[in-house]
Amino acid sequence: MSLRKVQALDLFRSDDVIGIGMEADALRRKLHPEGVVTYIIDRNINYTNFCTEYCTFCAFYAPVKGPGRTKGYVLDFETIYEKIRETVEVGGTGVLMQGGLHPDLKIEWYEEMLRGIKQRFPKVHLHCFSASEVIHFAEVSGLTIEDTIKRLRDAGLDSIPGGGAEILDDEVRYKIARLKCLTEDWLNVHRTAHKLGMRTTATMMFGVGETLEHRVNHFQRIYDLQEETGGFTAFIPWTFQPKNTALGGRHWEEATAVEYLKTLAIARLFLSNFENVQSSWVTQGLKVCQLGLRFGGNDVGSVMLEENVVRSAGVSNCTTEEELRRMIRDAGFVPRQRDTLYRQFFLN
Ligand code: SF4
Numbered sequence: 394m395s396l397r398k399v400q401a402l403d404l405f406r407s408d409d410v411i412g413i414g415m416e417a418d419a420l421r422r423k424l425h426p427e428g429v430v431t432y433i434i435d436r437n438i439n440y441t442n443f444c445t446e447y448c449t450f451c452a453f454y455a456p457v458k459g460p461g462r463t464k465g466y467v468l469d470f471e472t473i474y475e476k477i478r479e480t481v482e483v484g485g486t487g488v489l490m491q492g493g494l495h496p497d498l499k500i501e502w503y504e505e506m507l508r509g510i511k512q513r514f515p516k517v518h519l520h521c522f523s524a525s526e527v528i529h530f531a532e533v534s535g536l537t538i539e540d541t542i543k544r545l546r547d548a549g550l551d552s553i554p555g556g557g558a559e560i561l562d563d564e565v566r567y568k569i570a571r572l573k574c575l576t577e578d579w580l581n582v583h584r585t586a587h588k589l590g591m592r593t594t595a596t597m598m599f600g601v602g603e604t605l606e607h608r609v610n611h612f613q614r615i616y617d618l619q620e621e622t623g624g625f626t627a628f629i630p631w632t633f634q635p636k637n638t639a640l641g642g643r644h645w646e647e648a649t650a651v652e653y654l655k656t657l658a659i660a661r662l663f664l665s666n667f668e669n670v671q672s673s674w675v676t677q678g679l680k681v682c683q684l685g686l687r688f689g690g691n692d693v694g695s696v697m698l699e700e701n702v703v704r705s706a707g708v709s710n711c712t713t714e715e716e717l718r719r720m721i722r723d724a725g726f727v728p729r730q731r732d733t734l735y736r737q738f739f740l741n
Contacts, residue, residue, distance in 0.1 A: 397616070397663055398609045404659045405605040410651055417658035417689030424668060425691045430721045431669075431731040435487040435520075436480040436698040440506070441467040444493025445524070448570040450559070450601055452637035452705040454493045467495065470509050477514050480698055484714075487518035487733040489695070491556055494526060496682060500534040500541060504548040511549035518733040519549055519712060520594075523556030524582035525574045538585050552733055553586050555596035556628060561614045562607040569601050569640060580618055587624025592734055595625045595667075598650030599656060600633040601640065608656065612663040619666045626735050627669035627692065630660055631676040634706035641706075652682045654688045661689025669735055679712060679720050686724045692735070693717055 404413050422428075443465040444454035455465030477488055488510075507519060522530070522545065531541040542550075559569065561576045574582075583593045595615040599608055619625050632648040635641020648656075661670045672685025672691045682693055696714045714730075721728035730738045 395613060398613055401609045401659050401663050402605055402650055403613060404662070405608070405655070412653050413655055413658045413662075414688040417661040418687050420661055420665065421670070421689050421691050425684060428726050429691075429737065430686055430724070430726040431692045431718060431729050431737060432694065432696060432714075432717050432721070433487065433731050433733065433736065434480075434483065434696045434698075435483045435518075435733070436476060436485055438468070438473060438476050438488055438490045439492050440473060440490060441465070441492040441495045441498070443467065443495045445496050446494055446570065446572045448559075448573055449640040450569055450633055450635075450638050451680070452634075467498075470506055472514050473506065473638060474509065476515055477510060477517060481514060483698065484730075485698065486516075486730075487520055489554055490519065490521040491523055491526065491554065491731075492518065494529040496533065500530050500536065503530060504544060504678055507545065507549035512651055518551045518731045520552045520554050521545075521550055523554055524579045525557035526552065528574050528578055531554070536629045538582055539589070542582075542586050542589055542591065546589065550591075552591055552626075553583070553593040555583075555594040555625075558596045558611070558615075560599045560601065560603045560607050561597075561611040562603070565603045565607050576614060580614060583624065584618060584622060587622035588616075592624055592626050594627050594629055595619075596628070597630040597660070598633055599630065600652070600700075609663070612660060616664055616666060619664070621665075625667060626733075627671055628660055628664050628667045628671070629671040629694070630657060631673045636706045638706060649683075650677065653677055653681060654684060657685050657690060658688040674712060674720075679716065681724070683720045683724050686721070692731070693721065 424645055442453055442455045443457050445457060455461055527541055531538050563575050586593050597611050632653055635645040635647055669692050670689050671694050672690030673680045673695055674682035696717060718728040
């Protein structure tokens, strides 16, 4: 076991939450000495909820067969363009687009959508399709991962979000998402994208019954890939939201605020080769998110004009740009808008 893993496990087993937070805060200050905390204005668009994977932690999908299929949808392109138009009108700079794994949509459908968006909104940054979607597009279209990413990039894709990582340890993945891509597959999509010059983010959804060893295994896998390629812009951890999910239907103890903050801080310390670590208001609410800024977080994610996946799990925290800025200022930082690639806008 690597020294990093041993040290991270020691921290997880320690009760000194404040001490761990202070260590993470010291590293955050070293990496971001200017005292800025960033946020983005963008929109999550979920182009379809039809999905063949049946992940036990997911409250969002509609099955492609059986009675549940009536709640399924596929957005038409005009609706997608309209959502982007609204985003641009309120100062949004990007779109995070993800969906279920639709069995019939081939690569041409995604290419046409991306081209249509870029023709109408050439400046909007398209941060789309988690690794499991990219793998699925490749499978249904008979392409390699590299060719799939190249074709999406040529059609307008700018970067790839880190969704679908959950816990990057196959022991956990077999239990919670038997049909979904494995650890190596997820890493391979990101490695391939990085080698093609595309940036991506890394995420972790924890509190799904994993052990502390599984969490540090996850940290180690993305730390190693970052050492190899340097292609990740940020690490974004959040906690499993159990409502309306098969996994949460059993008796479930949701991760507490302390567990969230401790995990955030240990992630900050472990992933010293990541420039940015995000504190989540969507799953934690604004108050815990604000505390996260003293536990290693230097970004609060998106003002988010639309969010469907976490809302499907019964969590509906919402905010405005001004509220996020006030929360950042009150924690002692300068709020600054950024784009998807974490480039700051110096006008505000
Ligand atoms: S998490 Fe994604 S892949 Fe899994 S069921 Fe939900 S939409 Fe499908």
